[in-house]
Amino acid sequence: MANERHLAVLKEGTAGWNAWRLESPPNCPDLRKALLHQMNLEGANLNCADLREANLFCANLAGANLAGANLVAADLRKANLAGANLAGANLLSVDLREANLAGANLVAANLRIAYLRGSDMQGADLRTANLLGVDMAKVNLSGADLRGAALKTTNLLGANLQQTKLGDANPEGITPQLG
Numbered sequence: 001m002a003n004e005r006h007l008a009v010l011k012e013g014t015a016g017w018n019a020w021r022l023e024s025p026p027n028c029p030d031l032r033k034a035l036l037h038q039m040n041l042e043g044a045n046l047n048c049a050d051l052r053e054a055n056l057f058c059a060n061l062a063g064a065n066l067a068g069a070n071l072v073a074a075d076l077r078k079a080n081l082a083g084a085n086l087a088g089a090n091l092l093s094v095d096l097r098e099a100n101l102a103g104a105n106l107v108a109a110n111l112r113i114a115y116l117r118g119s120d121m122q123g124a125d126l127r128t129a130n131l132l133g134v135d136m137a138k139v140n141l142s143g144a145d146l147r148g149a150a151l152k153t154t155n156l157l158g159a160n161l162q163q164t165k166l167g168d169a170n171p172e173g174i175t176p177q178l179g
Contacts, residue, residue, distance in 0.1 A: 002054075003030040010036070014044045021045045028070075037075075067105075 006029045009020050021029075028048040037057040041064055048068045053075075060080045067087045071094050080100045087107045091114050098118045106126045113133040120140045128148040137157045147167030 002032050002034040006030055007034055010034075010041075010044070011039075014041055018043070018045045021047075062100075 003026075006026065010017050010029075010031065028050055029046070030050050031046075031054055032050050032052045034051065034054045036059055037055045038059060039056075040060045042060050042062045044061065044064045046061075046069055047065045049066070050070045051066075051074050052070055052072045054071070056074055056076045056079050058078045059076070061076075061084050062080050062082045064081070064084045066081075066089050067085045069086070069089045072090055072092045074091075074094050076094055076096045076099050078098045079096070081096075081104050082100050083103045084101070085105045086109050087105050089106070089109045091109055091111045094111070094114045096114060096116045096119050099116070100120050101116075101124050102120050102122045104121070104124045106124055106129050108128045109126070110130045111134050112130050114131075115135050116139050117135050117137045118139065119136075121144050122140050123143045124141070125145045126149050127145050129146075130150050131146075131154045132150050133153045135155045136159055137155050138159060139156075140160045141156075141164045142160045142162045143164065145165045147165050
């Protein structure tokens with residue numbers, strides 16, 4: 001369960017949270033299983049936060065810093081993560097269906113067996129990301145950078161791959177785009 005103090009400060013708003021993180025930052029805030037659905041966390045400093053199994057359904061995390069965060073099995077359906085920094089984040093089994101990840105930094109993120117169906121990842125940076133077993137059907141990957149990403153067993157059926165940079169991505173075993 002989430003640390004009650006950490007959760008109380010976060011619920012006061014992003015400005016207070018970010019100031020608190022600067023003044024007396026916990027190394028990795030404990031927000032496990034927190035109910036944060038529909039919260040406005042735009043620009044929040046959640047670097048290294050433990051958000052395992054957190055409910056962030058429809059939350060606004062645009063421009064938030066989630067680098068190195070642990071989001072295993074979190075619910076981020078329909079969340080706004082446009083421009084968010086998720087570099088090195090652990091997103092194993094996360095639910096990001098219909099989420100907005102346009103322009104997000106997901107460099108070296110672990111998205112193994114995540115659900116991204118119908119998400120907008122236009123212009124996202126997924127270099128060296130682990131996308132093994134990810135459901136990316138109908139995802140907008142237009143202009144995304146997938147160079148060096150592990151794509152084995154990734155479902156890209158109906159995904160928009162226009163101007164996507166694949167470079168040396170490992171496409172072995174992916175379900176190809178049709179149509």
